[in-house]
Amino acid sequence: MIKNISNLGDTALYCDFGNQINKEINSSVIRYYKSLKELKIDGINNLTPSYNKLIISYDLKKTNFLKIKKKVEEITINQEENLSKKKIKIPVCCDENFSLDINRLEKKLKLNKEEILDNFFNKEYFCYMTGFIAGMPFLGDLDKNMRVKRLETPRVKVPKGSVGLTEQFANIYTFESPGGWNIIGNTPLKIFDNTKEQEPNLINPGDIIIFNRINLDQYNEQKLF
Amino acid sequence: MSKNYFKVIRSGINTTFQDEGRNNLYHIGIPFSGAMDNRNFYISNKLVGNNLNMPVMEFAYQGPLLKYYGDKINFAITGDVKFVIKKNESIIEGNCYESYSIEDGDEIDIMSTNRSVYGYFSINAKFDLKLQWGSYSINTKANIGSNNGRKINNDQEIHIIEINSHKTKKKLNYINTKIDKIRVIEGTNFNYFSETTKKNLFENEFIVSKLSDRMGMRLEGPKIENIVDTNITSEGLIKGVIQVPADGNPIIMLSDHGTIGGYPKIAVVISADYDKLVQLSPGSKMKFQKIELTDAENLFKLYEMETQNLISQIL
Numbered sequence: 001m002i003k004n005i006s007n008l009g010d011t012a013l014y015c016d017f018g019n020q021i022n023k024e025i026n027s028s029v030i031r032y033y034k035s036l037k038e039l040k041i042d043g044i045n046n047l048t049p050s051y052n053k054l055i056i057s058y059d060l061k062k063t064n065f066l067k068i069k070k071k072v073e074e075i076t077i078n079q080e081e082n083l084s085k086k087k088i089k090i091p092v093c094c095d096e097n098f099s100l101d102i103n104r105l106e107k108k109l110k111l112n113k114e115e116i117l118d119n120f121f122n123k124e125y126f127c128y129m130t131g132f133i134a135g136m137p138f139l140g141d142l143d144k145n146m147r148v149k150r151l152e153t154p155r156v157k158v159p160k161g162s163v164g165l166t167e168q169f170a171n172i173y174t175f176e177s178p179g180g181w182n183i184i185g186n187t188p189l190k191i192f193d194n195t196k197e198q199e200p201n202l203i204n205p206g207d208i209i210i211f212n213r214i215n216l217d218q219y220n221e222q223k224l225f
Numbered sequence: 226m227s228k229n230y231f232k233v234i235r236s237g238i239n240t241t242f243q244d245e246g247r248n249n250l251y252h253i254g255i256p257f258s259g260a261m262d263n264r265n266f267y268i269s270n271k272l273v274g275n276n277l278n279m280p281v282m283e284f285a286y287q288g289p290l291l292k293y294y295g296d297k298i299n300f301a302i303t304g305d306v307k308f309v310i311k312k313n314e315s316i317i318e319g320n321c322y323e324s325y326s327i328e329d330g331d332e333i334d335i336m337s338t339n340r341s342v343y344g345y346f347s348i349n350a351k352f353d354l355k356l357q358w359g360s361y362s363i364n365t366k367a368n369i370g371s372n373n374g375r376k377i378n379n380d381q382e383i384h385i386i387e388i389n390s391h392k393t394k395k396k397l398n399y400i401n402t403k404i405d406k407i408r409v410i411e412g413t414n415f416n417y418f419s420e421t422t423k424k425n426l427f428e429n430e431f432i433v434s435k436l437s438d439r440m441g442m443r444l445e446g447p448k449i450e451n452i453v454d455t456n457i458t459s460e461g462l463i464k465g466v467i468q469v470p471a472d473g474n475p476i477i478m479l480s481d482h483g484t485i486g487g488y489p490k491i492a493v494v495i496s497a498d499y500d501k502l503v504q505l506s507p508g509s510k511m512k513f514q515k516i517e518l519t520d521a522e523n524l525f526k527l528y529e530m531e532t533q534n535l536i537s538q539i540l
Contacts, residue, residue: 006413009493010521012463014413021458033252046251048461050485055461057251060496061529064522131254131461131484134367138459174254175367192253194369197358201253
């Protein structure tokens with residue numbers, strides 16, 4: 001049962017799972033999110049899982065805070081059950097035109113480019129949440145020696161497909177957008193496809209991501225599809 | 226291609242199609258969107274005999290200039306809007322909350338929203354649009370919705386289909402009143418702020434900044450002083466949330482907001498005041514008033530009853 005439920009305005013439940021950011025707490029958030037999604041409780045019209053919170057939005061024309069709170073409190077979740085984890089490989093090209101912040105990363109991390117890329121590629125990252133802009137995944141955790149703060153001055157335009165690093169997380173810019181993450185490379189894959197009627201986003205909370213390094217020729221070839 | 230259409234001679238500042246919006250996509254970063262001012266949206270549909278959730282044209286500040294080609298249709302405009310209808314040589318001053326008929330060659334010039342922001346343009350027919358994820362609403366930031374997720378452009382043709390049989394003139398006696406007191410509930414980080422700031426929040430005036438759009442409304446006023454942390458772990462947002470970034474100027478999340486944010490939430494605007502909030506134009510002064518959740522729920526019931534009552538007056 002979720003212990004700590006309060007209200008966020010008059011149209012949402014604010015479920016607090018704690019203040020830490022780790023896979024255990026986040027998996028618990030995702031388990032609740034997934035079972036609520038399946039239950040389709042009348043009146044609930046949106047669910048927003050994040051690192052350690054779950055926001056449950058409801059239609060105030062149909063229900064209210066106490067009614068939805070009671071329904072959510074009645075749900076039991078098997079915390080032992082493993083989340084079905086989809087593994088997704090994401091090709092990333094770190095050609096100099098794409099790794100916009102490699103010099104900054106070298107300086108801040110006191111590692112050279114090859115050391116940084118060796119560390120970054122071919123390991124499993126966990127998707128904590130998606131959002132901010134449509135389909136953007138927040139992936140973790142980066143090794144301790146790979147963690148840097150965001151840019152002091154954010155970019156006005158981060159190119160679509162950019163893969164960025166900040167603190168313990170990596171993300172992927174699904175659209176050209178403003179942003180302050182350290183850009184290490186670019187993926188030719190469509191992470192968010194708004195022409196799809198079903199599941200427009202490639203990566204969902206709970207999925208496992210592995211970044212694969214590709215060269216510029218491979219990038220250009222894959223970009224065509 | 227249908228033979229009834231509008232030619233967009235001037236698109237206006239931010240003209241989009243909106244309905245009630247789309248649900249159940251926050252978890253992938255897609256907000257509700259939908260009409261900013263729901264009451265005026267519903268009334269606009271009722272005035273032309275439509276189902277209340279049909280997509281209509283929403284415009285901000287300056288609306289479009291449209292030339293119509295096709296069979297006779299009815300249209301209505303809601304909000305606080307100055308517009309004229311040009312027929313042959315004559316120019317008719319239009320009134321909001323009243324339906325008008327237009328014929329082949331007529332023009333509708335939606336000049337401006339008076340001391341407000343949003344207005345709605347409905348017709349007794351369907352705009353020929355593509356549904357995306359359960360809604361026609363356009364989110365121009367993510368290019369989602371009808372019209373390829375983009376705002377309406379100059380020279381575009383907007384085709385219409387299925388003209389309904391409601392041809393009688395309809396009218397509603399209603400004045401779109403403004404409010405300068407916005408009621409809020411405490412936010413989840415209310416205690417991040419100093420006692421003086423909390424007092425200032427409810428005693429001082431704030432001014433709506435020019436940097437406001439369908440995503441958010443920025444306010445200028447007494448700086449809001451954070452005494453705990455100017456960042457929180459990123460978490461979900463809903464419309465109406467008032468976030469306070471490090472610079473101390475509050476931002477209210479509106480219908481096209483980013484779904485996740487990392488600034489403390491000092492308060493949340495109640496649902497009953499949302500339609501009125503979004504109509505506050507840049508430069509408008511406002512004050513916040515704090516109320517309790519149960520009061521907010523009751524006020525929404527009243528507001529909804531009032532809206533339903535207005536709708537039922539349109540026969």
